[in-house]
Amino acid sequence: MIAAIGLLVGVVAGLLLQPTVPLWLQPYLPIAVVAALDAVFGGLRALLDGIFDDRVFIVSFLSNVVVAALIVFLGDHLGVGAQLSTGVVVVLGIRIFSNAAAIRRHIFKA
Amino acid sequence: MTLLREVMERPLDPSYAAAAASPHPRTRRGTVLTILLAIVAGAAFSVSVSSIRQPQRASTQVNNHLRDEIEKRTKAVERQETANAALRATIELTQRNALGAGGAQLSEQARRLGVAAGELPVSGPGLQFTLDDAPTAQEAVGGDPRADTDFDDGTLYDADLQIVVNGLWAAGAEAIAINGQRLTALSAIRSAGQAILVDFRALRRPYVVEAIGDSSRMQANFAAGSAGAYVQSMRDNVHIRADIETSKKLVLPGAGQLVLRAARPLTSAGAG
Numbered sequence: 396m397i398a399a400i401g402l403l404v405g406v407v408a409g410l411l412l413q414p415t416v417p418l419w420l421q422p423y424l425p426i427a428v429v430a431a432l433d434a435v436f437g438g439l440r441a442l443l444d445g446i447f448d449d450r451v452f453i454v455s456f457l458s459n460v461v462v463a464a465l466i467v468f469l470g471d472h473l474g475v476g477a478q479l480s481t482g483v484v485v486v487l488g489i490r491i492f493s494n495a496a497a498i499r500r501h502i503f504k505a
Numbered sequence: 506m507t508l509l510r511e512v513m514e515r516p517l518d519p520s521y522a523a524a525a526a527s528p529h530p531r532t533r534r535g536t537v538l539t540i541l542l543a544i545v546a547g548a549a550f551s552v553s554v555s556s557i558r559q560p561q562r563a564s565t566q567v568n569n570h571l572r573d574e575i576e577k578r579t580k581a582v583e584r585q586e587t588a589n590a591a592l593r594a595t596i597e598l599t600q601r602n603a604l605g606a607g608g609a610q611l612s613e614q615a616r617r618l619g620v621a622a623g624e625l626p627v628s629g630p631g632l633q634f635t636l637d638d639a640p641t642a643q644e645a646v647g648g649d650p651r652a653d654t655d656f657d658d659g660t661l662y663d664a665d666l667q668i669v670v671n672g673l674w675a676a677g678a679e680a681i682a683i684n685g686q687r688l689t690a691l692s693a694i695r696s697a698g699q700a701i702l703v704d705f706r707a708l709r710r711p712y713v714v715e716a717i718g719d720s721s722r723m724q725a726n727f728a729a730g731s732a733g734a735y736v737q738s739m740r741d742n743v744h745i746r747a748d749i750e751t752s753k754k755l756v757l758p759g760a761g762q763l764v765l766r767a768a769r770p771l772t773s774a775g776a777g
Binding site for chain 1: 514517518520521522524525529535536539540541542543544545546547548549550551552553554555556557
C-alpha cells in the first residue's frame with residue numbers, strides 16, 4: 396500500500412513542479428507511459444486478487460518503463476523504431492485490457 | 506500461438522503470485538527504498554504525461570495565433586484596397602477637372618490604358634471556369650498526413666491553374682481574374698505549401714477563373730488548344746471538377762495601381 400501512496404505523492408509532485416524533460420528523453424515518453432499504465436493496472440488487479448506486493452509493484456513499474464524505453468531506443472537505432480513501438484503498444488494494450496477486464500469482474504461481478 | 510495465449514490468458518505479472526506464495530520479511534530499509542522509488546516513479550509518470558501533452562498545446566496555440574494574424578492582416582489589406590479604390594476615383598475626378606475640356610481625350614486614353622493593364626475594373630461577356638479538387642482528394646485532406654500523396658491524387662496545383670490561364674489568354678481572353686484577383690502583367694500564380702497564391706493572396710477552393718472576351722470564339726479556341734485537352738484529361742483521369750459556363754456580363758475587379766520601382770520608360774533619344 397505504501398507504494399501506491401508514494402506513487403500518488405510522486406504524481407502530485409510532478410504535476411506541481413513541472414520540470415522540463417530533456418529533449419533526448421522525449422521520444423521514449425509515450426511508450427514509457429503506456430508501460431507504466433500496464434504496471435498500474437497489473438498492481439490494481441493484484442490488489443483485488445489479494446496478492447498485492449509493494450516490492451513487486453515498484454520493480455515491475457520501473458522495469459516496464461526502462462524496458463519500453465530501451466526497445467524504442469534500440470528500434471530507433473536499427474531503423475525499425477515505429478514498428479517496434481507498435482508491437483510494444485499492441486502487447487501492452489492487450490495486457491491492459493485483460494487486466495481491466497479482470498478488475499471489472501472483481502468489482503461488478505460481471 | 507503460445508505467445509499470444511500467454512499474453513491473453515495470464516496478463517498478471519507471475520511475480521505477484523510468487524511473492525504471495527513466499528512472503529519475505531519487511532525491513533525498514535526496504536520500506537524506505539520502496540517509498541522513494543514509488544515517488545520517483547510517480548513523478549516520472551506525471552512529468553512524462555504532461556510533457557507529452559504540452560508541445561501539442563503550444564503548437565496549436567501558435568497555429569491559432571498565426572491564423573488570427575493572417576485573418577487580421579487580410580482584413581487590413583481588404584480595407585486598404587477599398588480605400589485605394591475610393592482614392593483612385595477621386596484622383597480620376599480631379600484629373601479630369603484639372604485637364605479641363607481639352608483633357609477629355611487624354612483622360613479617356615488613361616482609362617483605356619488602365620483597363621488594358623488591369624488596373625481598372627472591367628465588365629463584358631465571357632467565360633467562367635470553376636475548377637475544384639477531385640472528391641477523393643478532398644476527403645484525403647485532414648486524413649493521414651503520412652499517406653502517400655503523388656501528383657495524380659486529384660488535387661489541383663498552381664501549374665494546372667497556370668495552364669488554364671495561359672490557354673484562356675491564347676484563346677483570346679482580354680481580362681482574367683481568379684477568385685476575384687485580377688491578373689495583370691505583374692501577376693504570378695504560384696504555390697506555397699498546399700495553397701495556391703495569386704499575387705501573394707492565398708486562394709480558397711473552388712477556383713473560379715473568369716475571362717472576358719468573345720465567349721463562343723474563346724470557348725472553341727480553348728477546347729481546340731492544348732489547355733483544353735489538358736483540362737479534359739484531368740477531368741477524365743483524376744476526376745477534377747472543371748465546369749465551363751458562358752456569361753453575358755462578367756464584372757472583373759481592377760488590380761489597383763501597378764507600381765513599377767525599377768522599370769523606366771525609354772526616352773525618345775534612348776529609343777532612337
